[in-house]
Amino acid sequence: MLCPNDSIEMHQVKIVGHYGGPIIVDQCEKCGGIWFDESELFRAKQGEAEKVEALNAGILRTPTTIENSELICPRDKAAMHRFTDRYFPQDIVLVRCPLCHGIWLNRGMFTKYQQFRQELMSSKKISLQDKKLEERVGQLVASYESGHSTETLRGLGEFLSTPIDSGYTPAVGGGVDAFGSAGFALTSLLTILRFFIFRS
DSSP states (O other), rough: BBTTTOOBBBBEEEEEBBSSSSSEEEEOOTTTTEOOOOTTTHHHOHHHHHHHHHTHHHHSSSSSOOOOOOOTTTTTOOBBBBEEOOOTTTTOOEOOOTTTEEEETTTTTTHHHHHHHHHHHTOOOOOHHHHHHHHHHHHHHHHTTTHHHHHHHHEEEEEEEETTTOOOOOOOOOOOOOOOOHHHHHHHHHHHHHHHHHHO
């Protein structure tokens, strides 16, 4: 494939995806730009940008803007369009093909994108609702561990059937009626499921 920036042949570079699978991207040795087929940019494992752009650290780690007024998709030869995305730093210029949805990033932009994403993930704080949910799950676990299995099961049922934004906290404690390891496993599974549903 030809580089959309300077029309020379790009070479393939292997990076790693989130689950360890290989992703093959195309990189221009001259300008350092990288072509990502649809979704490849978002599937790249954190830290892969530094490996790819370290191929020529002196040149590739220096971010530049895309100067060509019109870039042609190396995959299907369609004119590509610039766009912005709220999940990208404002100073990153994204160019995307409207047909194949591939994305072109000029040199240094892949590294900048991954650094931005890492900072975004690191700065994410636990919300008040998350803290309340953790407290509710903790109460259910504590109730079970204290031997109040019947009340735990009842509280779990109420907990799972209550709208997540209601602020309701199930009562815990009460009588003892052991329901065995299978019941505990089910309780754990359901509370974890509820936790992930709530967070999404």
